[in-house]
Amino acid sequence: xSTQELSRTKSAIDKSTASLALEFGHAWDYAPAPEAKDHxxxxxRYDLFVGGRWTAPKSGKYFLTTSPSTEESLxxxxxxxxxxxxxxxxxxxxxxxxxxxxxxxxxRAKYIFRIARAIQxxxxxxxxxxxxxxxxxxxxxxxxxxxxxxxxxFYHAGWADKLDYAxxxxxxxxxxxxxxxxxxxxxxxxxxxxxxxxxxCGNTVVLKPAETTPLTALLLAHIIEEAELPPGVVNIVTGxxxxxxxxxxxxxxxxxxxxxxxxxxxxxQKAIAGSRKRLTLELGGKxxxxxFGDAPLDQAVEGIVNxxxxxxxxxxxxxxxxLVEESVHDVVVKKLKDRxxxxxxxxxxxxxxxxxxxxxxxxxxxxxxxxxxGEHEGATRYSAPCALPDKGYWFPPTFFTxxxxxxxxxxxxxxxxxxxxxxxxxxxxxxxxxxxxxYGLSAGIWTDKGAKIFWMAGKLKAGVIWGNTYNKFDPTSxxxxxxxxxxGREGGRHGLSAYVEVV
Amino acid sequence: MSTESDHAKTAxxxxxxxAGTPGRxxxxxxxxxxxxxxxxxxxxAASLAKRSIKKAAKVAGLKLAIRMMDLTTLEGKDTAGKVRxxxxxxxxxxxxxxxxxxxxxxxxxxxFVAIAKEALAGSTVxxxxxxxxxxxxxxxxxxxxxxxxxxxxxxxxxxxMVIDRGAMLAxxxxxxxxxxxxxKEACRHAHLKVILETGxxxxxxxxxKASDLAIAAGADFIKTSTxxxxxxxxxxxxxxxxxxxxxxxxxxxxxxxxxxxxGVRTAKQSLHYLVLVKExxxxxxxxxxxxxxxxxxxxxxxxxxxxxERTGVYQASEDFSKD
Numbered sequence: 001x002s003t004q005e006l007s008r009t010k011s012a013i014d015k016s017t018a019s020l021a022l023e024f025g026h027a028w029d030y031a032p033a034p035e036a037k038d039h040x041x042x043x044x045r046y047d048l049f050v051g052g053r054w055t056a057p058k059s060g061k062y063f064l065t066t067s068p069s070t071e072e073s074l075x076x077x078x079x080x081x082x083x084x085x086x087x088x089x090x091x092x093x094x095x096x097x098x099x100x101x102x103x104x105x106x107x108r109a110k111y112i113f114r115i116a117r118a119i120q121x122x123x124x125x126x127x128x129x130x131x132x133x134x135x136x137x138x139x140x141x142x143x144x145x146x147x148x149x150x151x152x153x154f155y156h157a158g159w160a161d162k163l164d165y166a167x168x169x170x171x172x173x174x175x176x177x178x179x180x181x182x183x184x185x186x187x188x189x190x191x192x193x194x195x196x197x198x199x200x201c202g203n204t205v206v207l208k209p210a211e212t213t214p215l216t217a218l219l220l221a222h223i224i225e226e227a228e229l230p231p232g233v234v235n236i237v238t239g240x241x242x243x244x245x246x247x248x249x250x251x252x253x254x255x256x257x258x259x260x261x262x263x264x265x266x267x268x269q270k271a272i273a274g275s276r277k278r279l280t281l282e283l284g285g286k287x288x289x290x291x292f293g294d295a296p297l298d299q300a301v302e303g304i305v306n307x308x309x310x311x312x313x314x315x316x317x318x319x320x321x322x323l324v325e326e327s328v329h330d331v332v333v334k335k336l337k338d339r340x341x342x343x344x345x346x347x348x349x350x351x352x353x354x355x356x357x358x359x360x361x362x363x364x365x366x367x368x369x370x371x372x373x374g375e376h377e378g379a380t381r382y383s384a385p386c387a388l389p390d391k392g393y394w395f396p397p398t399f400f401t402x403x404x405x406x407x408x409x410x411x412x413x414x415x416x417x418x419x420x421x422x423x424x425x426x427x428x429x430x431x432x433x434x435x436x437x438x439y440g441l442s443a444g445i446w447t448d449k450g451a452k453i454f455w456m457a458g459k460l461k462a463g464v465i466w467g468n469t470y471n472k473f474d475p476t477s478x479x480x481x482x483x484x485x486x487x488g489r490e491g492g493r494h495g496l497s498a499y500v501e502v503v
Numbered sequence: 504m505s506t507e508s509d510h511a512k513t514a515x516x517x518x519x520x521x522a523g524t525p526g527r528x529x530x531x532x533x534x535x536x537x538x539x540x541x542x543x544x545x546x547x548a549a550s551l552a553k554r555s556i557k558k559a560a561k562v563a564g565l566k567l568a569i570r571m572m573d574l575t576t577l578e579g580k581d582t583a584g585k586v587r588x589x590x591x592x593x594x595x596x597x598x599x600x601x602x603x604x605x606x607x608x609x610x611x612x613x614x615f616v617a618i619a620k621e622a623l624a625g626s627t628v629x630x631x632x633x634x635x636x637x638x639x640x641x642x643x644x645x646x647x648x649x650x651x652x653x654x655x656x657x658x659x660x661x662x663x664m665v666i667d668r669g670a671m672l673a674x675x676x677x678x679x680x681x682x683x684x685x686x687k688e689a690c691r692h693a694h695l696k697v698i699l700e701t702g703x704x705x706x707x708x709x710x711x712k713a714s715d716l717a718i719a720a721g722a723d724f725i726k727t728s729t730x731x732x733x734x735x736x737x738x739x740x741x742x743x744x745x746x747x748x749x750x751x752x753x754x755x756x757x758x759x760x761x762x763x764x765x766g767v768r769t770a771k772q773s774l775h776y777l778v779l780v781k782e783x784x785x786x787x788x789x790x791x792x793x794x795x796x797x798x799x800x801x802x803x804x805x806x807x808x809x810x811x812e813r814t815g816v817y818q819a820s821e822d823f824s825k826d
Contacts, residue, residue: 020756022749027786028563028777033555139553298746299543334753342782351555448538468540 024341033351035138040128042215045076048084048238049221051091052231058083063240065214068135069348069357069392077214080237082246085206088235089250092177092204095232100204101174103230109160112199114227115220116153119146119192122223126216130188131348133215135357135393136311138349148473149192152491155475156196159496163201166493172500174202175278176254179247181268182217183260184210184359185314185415191217193490194257195234196475201499203255204233208247210260211240212360245271253277257498259316262413262439262484280488280498282316282480284413285441287462288434289319289470292427293328295446299468301335304419307444307470309343309397313417314359316485317442319470321410322399323433326423333401333421340384343397347389355386355417358393367395367416374400374409379420405433413439427452431459440482444470463489534676536715537750539707539743548738551782556774562812565805568773569596569603571791573631573762575610575799577638577730586615588826590622597806597823600813606802607791608661612637613650616657631661631696635686638700638729640665644682651689661694662686663797665729668703671713679713683720696724696762696795701740702732710740714747724760726797735765736797738779745783758787764797770808773801 045062047054059081064073080088100108119126123146130141163172178198182190187209198205209217221236237243241264248256248271255278258268262283272279289307291300307319324332348356358364375381379400388394399419403410409420424430434443443462445453453467463481466472473479478494480486488498556564574593576585586609593606608629609619619630632654636642651662664686670678687695697717701710717725725744728735741763748759763776773796780788788794803823811817 020753022752022785023787024782024785027789028567028781029560030554030556031558031560033557143553294538296538296540296543298537299540299547302543302547331753338785341785351553448540468543 022338022341024338030352032347034347035128035131035349035351037128037132037349040125042075042129042132046078046214046218046238048078048080048088049218049225049234049236050084050088050232051094051235052225052229055087057081058087063211065133065212067132067392068212068359069132069389071391074133075215077218077238080208080239080243080246082242085237085243085246085250088206088237089177089179089247089252091232092206092235093252095230096174096176096204099230100199100233101202105161105163105202108199108202109157111227111229112153112157112160112196115223116150116157118223118227119150119153119220122219123147123150126188126219128349129219130216131356134184134187134213135348135359137353137356138351139353140311140356144473145186145189148475149189152189152192152196152475156200159197160200163496163500166496167500167502170502172201172502175499175501176203177252178203178205178255178257178499179250179253180205180207180257181244181247181260182207182209184213185311185316187213188216188220190259191220193259197490197495198257198499199233201496203499206235206237206247206253208237208239208244211238214238248272251275255279255499257488258282262486265486278498280480280490281486282488282490283441283484283486284415284439285316285318285481285485286321286411286413286437286439287317287319287442287444288321288323288437288460289444290424290430290434290446290456291322291324291328291332292430292445292447292449292452293325294448295328296448296468297328297332297335300446301332301339303444303446303468303470304332304336305339305343308399308419309355309417310471312356312358312395314363314415315471317464317471317479318415319442319444320414320419321434321437322419322421323424323430324421325430326425329421329423336399337382340382340397340399343384343386345384345386345388345394345396355397358395358416361393363415364393364395367414367418370409370412370414370416371398371418374403374407374418374420377404377407377409379403379407379409405436411437427456431456435459435461438484441480441485442466534715536712536747539711541707544707544742545739548742548779551778552738552775554775554778556778558812561774562809564774564777565770565809566603567789568770568777568796568805569802570605570607571795572606572802573608573610573764573795573797574606574802575730575764575797577610577612577633581612581615583615583618585826586611586618587622590619590628592802592824592826593628594623594626596802597810600809603806603809607795610663610797613654613657613659616654616659620658629660630658631663632657632659633663633665633729635664635682637663637665637698638731640667641669644685647682648685648689651686655689655691655693659693661696662690663696663698663726665698665700666713666717668700671704671709676712676716680716680720683717683722687721694723695721696726696760697722698726698729698764699744700729700732701727701736702734707739707743710743711747714744715751718747718751718759722759724762724795726762726764728763728765728797730765730797733766736763736767738775741776742779742783745779749784752784758793760793760795761788762795762797767796767798768800768804770801770805773805
């Protein structure tokens with residue numbers, strides 16, 4: 001082959017529309033590798049964790065939490081009424097005044113370190129329960145959710161006695177009682193994101209986990225109990241929307257921290273308008289993952305997969321809009337198609353599962369509705385050719401090409417394993433399209449040129465920007481959004497200011 | 504800037520094979536292989552290493568690995584006796600289980616090709632010979648080509664050549680390309696495996712460049728290492744090379760083989776390499792025709808694991824023949 005042929009080969013790769021697909025069949029199949037769950041004990045019924053005690057709800061009501069991969073009921077969980085929320089807030093207030101605000105910061109740190117270590121010790125059990133209750137693959141709960149949850153407690157424990165040095169020499173004081181409402185996509189991790197900084201800064205907490213995934217927060221309550229935190233420093237009240245609304249509306253809560261949908265975030269903001277409550281919101285996203293022609297394409301394809309199919313796309317910062325330079329569009333799509341054949345969808349507890357179950361029936365319906373809208377709007381759909389289990393809620397990894405910037409699948413958050421691929425021609429156009437959204441939580445940039453990453457990062461209206469990677473989290477790094485993705489930061493030094501008053 | 508006279512000074516006879524303009528970095532205009540992101544490619548290789556391969560999948564994978572093995576001895580102290588023993592091992596890896604094997608090939612120095620050929624006569628086991636002034640490749644091209652021709656004359660079915668890493672790192676891609684093309688010609692009917700010696704290339708970008716060059720110049724297989732330099736084969740380096748093979752397949756439909764060599768010592772490692780192949784190139788490459796392991800110590804560990812799966816207990820290492 002001559003050098004001319006060589007360069008032709010190169011351009012042929014870029015422009016190839018040939019149908020040379022690879023075959024990912026059954027020449028060598030992996031045997032099932034289920035994580036053993038026999039040692040995991042899930043109680044038949046969970047009460048509320050209020051004032052350091054497990055107490056039955058005043059409402060007398062319980063609801064079922066089910067496994068989205070099998071549709072089996074896992075446990076009964078108490079439904080906290082406004083009265084229960086009131087008791088929890090009172091317990092938190094008492095604990096704040098009596099113990100937590102008075103305690104030496106280094107002493108507070110000891111308790112938080114204890115929680116962190118206990119999460120590590122019980123990591124396997126927590127990971128299994130997280131996957132059973134939420135449907136996410138065990139490899140993600142084992143390698144991402146649980147280790148990061150522990151890391152957030154470790155990190156913030158370190159801050160507890162150093163707050164005087166975090167704000168340019170100014171002193172801070174805690175806010176009081178923090179009401180925290182978390183989503184179902186990273187149940188334990190979101191609990192850690194909320195509880196760890198609140199405690200480190202000297203606040204006490206009433207936390208409401210999502211109604212579809214309450215179990216790991218309840219296991220965390222057990223850990224907090226075993227760590228012998230003073231009663232009422234952390235209270236866990238389970239329930240659905242009305243429970244959260246009661247917490248938001250409670251007059252003795254000093255701060256609300258919410259992670260969830262933009263729709264609910266707006267309601268919360270309305271509800272507390274005019275009060276003295278502090279608020280941070282971490283809401284939806286429709287992040288642009290931008291791939292330039294000079295990017296390391298094989299790694300960028302991994303970034304696309306990690307950006308949108310990680311946790312079934314139930315990620316507020318998911319890279320759900322792929323903006324790819326037109327010159328490499330075809331080759332990227334071809335590589336992505338072959339890559340999708342390798343995603344293993346199925347039992348979340350199988351160690352080789354890449355894509356687990358959709359978290360709830362309701363969410364599955366929403367995904368289906370938006371995918372149907374995408375097809376109706378004329379975009380071309382490609383779904384991985386994987387078999388879906390009979391029971392449970394499933395959706396195959398999917399992407400759309402040829403979608404218009406104005407289409408619903410390019411504008412609305414799908415919160416599922418569905419990617420919308422669009423093209424751009426120049427860096428300026430990439431910036432314009434990336435910012436052309438009501439959201440602004442995150443973005444990804446893929447190029448071999450460092451300068452281009454920095455140039456573009458400065459122009460993107462997004463709180464978190466990844467360069468040549470995606471969906472990387474660290475407790476030292478602040479996370480949060482622009483525009484309708486919310487306000488306030490979690491993690492890092494910036495995250496502390498959400499839980500203190502600078503005096 | 505390199506000039507014509509710079510190259511004349513090397514006096515190794517490569518000039519006649521030059522396809523492009525000689526010169527540092529300017530060797531082949533428009534030759535621009537895609538960049539490789541180090542962090543991301545290592546992350547991907549590590550994530551594939553987490554695949555859990557148990558029970559039937561493990562047994563099937565290990566049996567396949569045996570059939571993909573190029574059983575290798577490349578030492579100054581090699582003797583006819585040693586080579587014959589190794590041939591015997593390649594034919595029947597485990598006397599108690601004749602269903603295992605045979606290995607894909609025996610890999611030896613040219614001096615032992617005829618002996619291996621005789622010992623393996625009538626079998627499917629190929630004889631691979633290293634050539635081209637293995638392992639450094641620091642000899643004039645005429646000697647490298649002579650080395651190759653003689654090995655083929657001795658009966659080698661496969662030639663494992665080394666590239667000129669010095670030229671590669673100096674940016675003289677034309678020289679690297681031409682030497683591979685010339686060696687391919689000298690191989691005649693023998694299959695050509697091109698050893699990149701990735702442990703000397705420094706970055707994944709250069710590994711990718713060398714892979715593309717070798718493939719374009721006529722390699723049937725690309726191979727990571729001589730086994731004489733550390734690090735030898737690693738999963739991320741292998742992944743980068745598999746990606747080069749994939750892009751070439753997309754562009755031309757031609758299937759190039761891959762051979763990690765050196766550093767693959769355990770059954771578990773071999774399974775991870777098979778995972779890399781399965782999830783990067785798919786079913787078509789899960790065959791000894793397109794994937795090989797260059798190894799010497801690996802076979803006994805694979806046999807030990809297979810015996811463990813069969814009997815439920817580990818045997819002592821003394822229970823396996825050490826050839």
